[in-house]
Structures are given as structure tokens and as C-alpha cells.
Amino acid sequence: MVSSVPLSLLALGVFGLRSQDVAPEPEQPTVPVQVLSGPGDPALVEGSLRLDFGPAGFPVWVAPAEKLIFEVVIDLGLLGAGVGRVTLGSTVQRYVPGLAIPIEPDVPVLWAGTLMSAAEGRYLGYDLDHTLTTRFNPQAWPEVIHRDVQAGTENRRREVMIGMREGVALSSYRCDGHCRGCERREHFVEPTIPWRDDFHCKKCKRAGHRVWGELRVREVPSGSMDMLAAVWVARAFVREDGQSTGFTMVDKDRLWDVTLLRGDTRPIETPAGIFECTEVLLKSEVPRGEEEREFAGLFGIRGELQIWVHTRTGVPVLIRGRVPVGSLFDLGVRVQLERAQGTPAAFEGIASTR
Numbered sequence: 001m002v003s004s005v006p007l008s009l010l011a012l013g014v015f016g017l018r019s020q021d022v023a024p025e026p027e028q029p030t031v032p033v034q035v036l037s038g039p040g041d042p043a044l045v046e047g048s049l050r051l052d053f054g055p056a057g058f059p060v061w062v063a064p065a066e067k068l069i070f071e072v073v074i075d076l077g078l079l080g081a082g083v084g085r086v087t088l089g090s091t092v093q094r095y096v097p098g099l100a101i102p103i104e105p106d107v108p109v110l111w112a113g114t115l116m117s118a119a120e121g122r123y124l125g126y127d128l129d130h131t132l133t134t135r136f137n138p139q140a141w142p143e144v145i146h147r148d149v150q151a152g153t154e155n156r157r158r159e160v161m162i163g164m165r166e167g168v169a170l171s172s173y174r175c176d177g178h179c180r181g182c183e184r185r186e187h188f189v190e191p192t193i194p195w196r197d198d199f200h201c202k203k204c205k206r207a208g209h210r211v212w213g214e215l216r217v218r219e220v221p222s223g224s225m226d227m228l229a230a231v232w233v234a235r236a237f238v239r240e241d242g243q244s245t246g247f248t249m250v251d252k253d254r255l256w257d258v259t260l261l262r263g264d265t266r267p268i269e270t271p272a273g274i275f276e277c278t279e280v281l282l283k284s285e286v287p288r289g290e291e292e293r294e295f296a297g298l299f300g301i302r303g304e305l306q307i308w309v310h311t312r313t314g315v316p317v318l319i320r321g322r323v324p325v326g327s328l329f330d331l332g333v334r335v336q337l338e339r340a341q342g343t344p345a346a347f348e349g350i351a352s353t354r
């Protein structure tokens, strides 16, 4: 019911969830911070990498060393509880197609970009560490690699790749789950009844007992993007004066028709200061012919996502939505900017709030 919804898990902490055996997460993706040494590639503008997803009409700009730190607040009326922190960041790296091939001096330099969202929280004994990374490679397959790793009280990994294979736009998806039975001794547990032999663990939350499931490949419309790229498109959308646009988003092995709508422009107050912002409404609908379901997106937010971005630079300042608490009701969530590094020079507040 709740295992895929990070913030709702935090919210459930309110109702007495307790942490269980927390196993170490073996394969945390790490994003090295690497500032570019020099320009020269036409795709790089002032160190940022420009990536075009045709149908959206607005690019993804990947800044070389941007870090935006947000405070997550769940709306509990007067209690208004802060439950964690989300960091959105990006890096640009030199792309090396194969580690064994030396880079020739006359070969043009290619760049890869990475977007990252890392959520950390601890609420009434429930630990969460949820990292999304999206890497863009200058190659046909995979052009986009999206990884979703949750550690803490719950452990799971997901991976989505998007790109072109033999002229066809495809996505592939795999996720991990508890091993259903194998010969690996480390998956065996001691019996509670002394005269029984050790047996293969049937179900637990240990990260070490999880194995990758089958790969699911499907056709997707060309120019499809993942959830993080969609948030970055919303940035260019506001900065480049977009009014409305749409594109296809891939989440796991499912497609969503996403619409961006421009809303009001007004000052928004956050712990980082007061910023002149424009609202973008991000609506997700099930494409025709696909199975009905509710959208559960970034930070576990359901349905519509409101993103307030700095009008001049497109830096996100406030993200709002609702997260479900069990199956009964929703809580409002605010993800508000606390501090920022590596942002465009024109990103500045109207006034400080502190």
C-alpha cells in the first residue's frame, strides 16, 4: 500500500509506525561534484548542458554544480511539522564512451549531465533516505538512466532507461524484490525451532536479501522523459515565457501525459528569502488506452504538483502537493527552499526572511 510512497511513509510516522531492522544499503548511487574545466562544446552554455526533448519545446538545462536544499514541511494545522530535507542538484561530467578507449586529442569532447534528488527524513522512528538520479548520456541507448534508491526502514531499487534502439524509442524498467529462493547462504536464516535446518528467508526488509527482477521493455513516444527531467523542463518553461506545453513522462514501465500550465506570478516567502516566482501546475494524466491509476510522483506527491520557480532564472523555490496517509486522507506538503549554491547569477531574493 505505501511502500512506494516515501513522504506518505513519513506522514504515517504520525500514526505510530516504528523502524524495523535497518540493513545497510549496498549500492548507493553517488554523484561526484565536478566543475567543468573549460567550454568548447556547442551544447555547453556558460558551463551548463542543454538537452532538448523535442515534444516539450523547452530544454533541460543541467548546471555544472548546482545544489538546492529544501525543507519538507507536512501541514498538520497548528503543528506544521518539518519532517525532512530534500536536496535537488545537478552536475556535468565529461562523457567517456568506453573506459578502455583513450580520448584522442582531435575527437570532440562530449558531456553527460546528471540530475539528483535526495530526500532524507526521520519522523517518530521512521527513517528515510530516498535518492533519485537521472543521467543523460550523449548516445542513443540508453540516453537516459533514471535510478530510484530507497534506504532506511524500507529498502528498494528501481531503474528506468530511455533511448533509441534500432530506430525505435524504448524504455526499460526493472526493480528489486525479496529473493524468492536460491542457494546463496547469505539469504538463509536460522530457524526458530532448534531441530530444523537453516532455510531460505521468505520475506524481510534486509537490503542484502533483495535481487533484481525481470527487465520490462516497452515502446514509448520519442522525446519521453523521466520525473526529474520534467521538473527541470518546468524551469525552462517559466524562464522562456511558456504558457502551456505537454510531453510524455515515463515512471517505472508506465506512461503519463504531462501538461505544464503557467499560473500566477507573485512573491513567495521561504526560509531562503522572498523570491519573485511564477507558478507552474504540473498535471499528469493516463494516456488513452492505458490502465487507469493515480499519479504518485516526486516526493510521493499525488495528483497535481505545484512548482513555484523564480521567474527570471527558473530556480525552483517552493513545491506543493498532497501526500496520502494510508487510504483515508491526504496531508498537504510544502517543500521550501532553505539554501542554494551554484545557481544562475540572477537568482536573488527581493528580501531576506531572516
Ligand SMILES: [Zn+2]
Pocket: 179, 180, 181, 182, 183, 184, 187, 200
Ligand atoms: Zn536467495
Ligand SMILES: [Zn+2]
Pocket: 178, 201, 202, 203, 204, 205, 206, 209
Ligand atoms: Zn530476507
